Amino acid sequence: MPVISTNIAANSAVRHLNANSAEQSASLAKLASGTRIAQASDDAAGLAISTRISSDVTTLTQAATNASHGISILQTADGGAANISDILQRMKALSAQSASGTVTDGERTYINAEFTQLIEEIDGISTGTRYNGESLLDGSSSQDFATGINIMVGSDAGDMILLQIGLLDSTTLGVDAAAVDTQANALAAIALIDTAIDTVSNARANIGALESRFAFRGASIATSVENLSAANSAIADVDVAAESAKLASAKVKTQAAVAAAAQASQMPQELLKLLN
Template identity: 30%
Template structure:
C-alpha cells in the first residue's frame, strides 16, 4: 500500500489554489470597479481601451482649444459691438448735427472736439483688445489656428480684423464746415459697413466653434461609453461570482482537512 502520495489532498490543494486566485481576482474587480486591471485580464480589450483613452484625452484637449477660441471670438465680438454701437453711432450723430446749417462755427469746433475724442476711444478699444497678450483688433495681426481634433488636419482658423481708425477710413475726418461734415458722414457710413462685416464674420466663427464644442462633447461621450463597456465591471454580477468562489474555497479548505487526515489514519492502523 502506498501512503506517501495523497492524491486527494494534492488535487484539493490544486483546486483550492485556483479558487483562491479566482476569488482574489474577483475581489480586485469589485474594489477597482474595472474588469481589466492589467493587460493579461483581456489583451484585446486592453488594447482597444488604451486606444480609446488616447482619443478621449485628445478630444478633451480639443475641447479646451475650442473654448479658448470662443474666448477669442467673445473678446472680438464685445469690442466690435462697442465700436459699432457706441463709437460709430456717436460719430454719425455728431457729424449730422455739424452738417446742419443751424450749427455755427463754435458749435462745429465743439463737435470736432467730440469727434477727436471718439476716434481716440476707437483706437484705444482696438489696441486694448487682446487674448493672452495677442492683439485681436490692431496690428500686428496674425490668424489664430486652433487644433480642434486628434488628427493633424483637424484645425480651425480665426481671421482677425484691424479696426483702428486709419484702417476703417476715419483718420483726419473733421466737421468744421458743413461740407466737411457731409464728407465725414460718408466716411462714417463706410466705416459702419466695414465693422458690420467684421461683426458678421466674428459671429460666424463663434457659431461654428459652439457647434464644434457640442460635437466634440457628444463624440467624447460616445467613446467614454464604449470604453466603459469594455472596462467597467458589473458589480452585482461580480459580487455573486465572488460569493460563489468564496463558498467553493471554504468547501475546498474543509475537504483539504479531511484529505490530510486519511493517510494519517492508515499509518496509525499499520503501527
C-alpha cells in the same frame, strides 16, 4: 492505491485550492478597481481599445475647453466691435451736424473737438480689447488674429478651426484723418464713416458666424465624449452583479478545497492504523 509516501489527494486538493484562491483574488481585484480588465492578461485586445478610447475622451475634454476659449475670445472681440460701432454712429451724427449750413465755423470747432476724441477712443478700444493679455482688434498682439489662429477642437491633429478677427483701429477703418472742422470735411467724413460702419458690421457678422460654429462644435464634442465613454464602459467596466456571483462561487470552492486538503492530510494517519 492507498500509499503513505505520496499524498496524491492532498496534492490535488492544494492544486484546486490555489486555482480557486487565484480566481477569488482576481474577482476581488476587479470589484475593488471597478474595471473588468485589472491586468493586461484579462483582455489584451480590450485593454488596447479601452486605452485608445480613454485617450480620445481626455483629448476631447480638452478640445471642449478650447472651443469654449474660442467663444470667449470672439465674445470679447464682439464687445469691443460693438462699442466701436456705437462711436462711429455718434461720429456720423456729428458729421451731419457739422455739414449743415445752420452751423458756423466756430461751432464746428467744438464739434470737431469731440469728433477727434472719438477717433482716439476707437484706437483706445481697439488696443484695450484684450483676451489673456493679447489685443484682439489692433494687430499689436503676438498672435495675428487678423490672419487667424488655429484652435484645436478634436482628437486629431487636423481638427482645427481658424479663428480670424478683422482689425478695427481708426487707420484700418479709414477715419484716422477725418475731420469735421469745415462743411466740406464734414461731408467727406460722412462717406468715410459709412464705409467704416460697413467694415465693422462685416467684422461682427464674421465673429457671430464663428461663435455659432464653435458652439455647434462644442455640442458635438460633448456628444462624442458621452458616446465614447459609454463604449469604453462596455469594454472595461466590471459587471458588479456578475462578478459578485463569480466571487461567491470562487469563495465556496476555496472553502471546499481547504476542507478537502484538511481531510487529505489525515489520510496517511488513517493508513498507519493498518500497521497496528
